[in-house]
Amino acid sequence: MKSLLSAIRLQHFYGIALRRTGGDIWEDAITHVAVAQFIDGKITVVLDEACASDDTREAVLRRLQDTIGDVPLVLFSSADIDFLHASFHAMYDNKDRASPFLMNECWDLQRLASTLLPVISFATLEELAVYFTFPEGENPASSEAVILIFYQLIESLARMEPRIVSQANRFLEHSKSPLKRILRGLADYIRDGKNIHFIFPEVQWPTPAPNVIGVADGGFFSDTIHSVPDSDIRRFFSPQGGLSRSMEAYEERAEQTRLTVAINSAFNASQHILAEAGTGTGKSLAYLIPAIHWASYNNALGEQVVISTHTKNLQDQLFYKDIPLLARTLPFGFRAVLLKGRSNYICMKKWTHITADAGSHVQPQEREKLLPILFWIHRTRTGDISECVGFQAEANPGVWHKLASESAYCQAQRCSRSEDCFVRKIREEAKQAHVVVVNHALLFSDLVSDNAILGDYHNLVLDEAHNVEKVAQNYLGAEFSLWAVRGLTSKLYERDQTETGVLIQLRQKLQKSRLSDALQSAFLSQIQTGTDACVQFWLAAQALFQRLTTEALRKTEFAMQGDKAVRGERRVRYGPTDSLLLRVADDVDLMHEKAVKLHQALDVLSETMRQWPTDAMDGAEEMRDLIILRTDELDALLKTVDFLTEGANKDYVYWYEMPPKERSYDMRFYAVPLNIADILRNTLLEKLKTCVFSSATLSVAGQFNYYKRRIGLDAMRSEKVQEFTADSPFDYKNQSRILVPTFLPEPQSPKYNDACAELLKRITLETRRGMLVLFTSYQMMNSCYYQLRDPLNAAGIPLLMQGRDASRTQLTEHFRRERVSVLFGTDSFWEGVDVPGSALEILVITKLPFEVPSDPLVAAKMERIDAQGGKSFFDYSVPEAVIKFRQGFGRLIRSRSDRGVALVFDNRVVTKSYGSYFMRSLPVQALRMPSEEVLMNNLTTFFSIT
């Protein structure tokens, strides 16, 4: 251990294990600190203390500071490092939070692990310790574990092929990454021919998940379409059938069999079917089995089934659980492919360029972010960047854009890497597949690109179908922001720490060209004109957005306090005569003018290159194609700007969004077509033989009319569209109770928030049950959070809230792990949170989830309904809210053994006429609770029955 660490000059350091109360570096309390020292190859624990009170905490922190001096530290995460900074800061009561009380060099195990093992996400030190097989019986969250895991990670790095280590070193040139020191030390050590004696066995990479399952030539061969007999489907679900042999604890469910037979009939009769079935029915197997049968019986005639989900969770469940189960169960082979949009896959050609010449493609600070990709790319079978969780493509869109496959770029290239191109391979696999699993986003981007991705398919299953309209809106509309300009200009020319971009690559290639000095010099001057035009365009766009933000703030009286909007609207609707557009018209024109100059400069470059002899410059044709490609992108961008700044198409609603933060110019402009239904019907539903709409929440008060209207099914022949509802397999009467505390003030009352917070506090402290609270506004959620935080903290009950330090997935995981905790969430927490068991026994729905009527899109939809003679409140607001309400309620009971209580803190469900729509959408009768005592008694009685 000593020699390897001396190689990287890290003979002396401390490993620190911290325990704290939650996920907020400024608010958490520290409960335990353990410190182990590594020196001269020995590990010794030097501090191990609980912090029971503020006094002991301060004493421990002071001892910690005295112990560590200025020696390097290893901690679990960057949040722990920030937390230590914050703790020292709080101890010294310094108002300037940026004061560096911790000057030590700090290493973050989580980041190191996510760089070297980028396919796994380690949320806790325990998880890391388990993966690194920390000795059984030892405390996996100890300070010794921190040191040992750190050492194993260094060993993993030392085991990498030398060429990967030197590539990593090249990526880190000019970077301040602490990894640079390790890599340099290791490279020198290896170069000096030193043998490394490894102490630990090699860390195993998990087997990468496949994106192709099964065989392409399975199924049956016939030249006529074959119906699938219901009996062929039913037998899998019988007690002696295939599923009972493949699944442990399989139970036949009559509703699941009814559902699957109904779906099979829809395939046979070329019908669409609205299939509503609650959690626990087994919807996915109920559509997968008929879908796979249909595609296999008729595959020789080109039949395949596309299955689309809204969420990644469901997509993963289908592809990694249900489909492999069926591959083992069905008596014939079939092929299933998981297909994502092109931009999810790394382009090997771009990667080749970047590894060969990172300097002219990516900025130094971006190169460090590429390290996880460097360690991943040699092992991936799919090239799907979501596998490489250490990179986090969504958090690094600028860097990812430089690596992701792009349709236009791809067409523009005579690709030398097409043999190992991930996009080409998976698309070819998809053509041969019986079943192709996609998400709604891909489905609609395919729709707007004339089926360029999925080709001509006839059968579709839309799962989580209640989200279809919202996703379609996003893809059928238009969007413009400063980032769109940045995305384009940075590909052409970017000057940050260094100069990068196509124009710089062109300049470098020119120096090695075979052109005469005179031609080189003339072309260099054309490149300079291009870079100047690119900079000017970017500056004009920045100026436009600065002006837009200033004018919009003035116009809307919107203001920021910290990161919170305190007045006015964040989303503002506009039209062709909007005063904001008139005020910035000159700035728009100026940006346009600069864009035209850039266009001209790029045209000159491509025209000059066209006239060159073929051997004038290596890679000239490819560079010219790239210039033309970016010129086309500029054209498309300007068309979008024109469309959005005119704001004149009456079939669209236009709005802009104020920047999310103070001193930001990140305003965004949107346009969305108002009539999604007609577009969906004409471009998708009319062309399909069968479309299965699957969801737990399609109907409102037992009727599908609302959903059919929204997506265009109402205007199709009635015999083309079937409706089916499966009863829930849960015994809601015995498993759940729905209580409405009618003693709470009306939601509009100024006393409402405080009364809710008080009631939440009492319920939490007296029942001590896992509780999910669903809000409709951040403002109310924050207000309740601050009223509950201290009392719950004192009672040892973690209070978790959306938007505080952790992602939705991390928060849900934390909530699931705790025996008793409280989770606060808005919007996205109303659906998709799946926490069975005792971690979620109480569900609180605060206000009824009506959409905000002043929201531009909502307002425009409602106006349209009213203009057409409808009643927008009853025809739109109520049904939308009912569907969301049902989704929210669905979080409570997730299995047949779950028990729980739903509390509806909005007494409009019993006082208003429309309340009956909500109540009739629930599986059991809600009980009115006239007083707090009655409510508490009900809760006690319910939870006393086991």
Ligand code: SF4
């Ligand atoms: S074929 Fe296209 S996506 Fe694939 S590596 Fe080549 S350029 Fe990239």
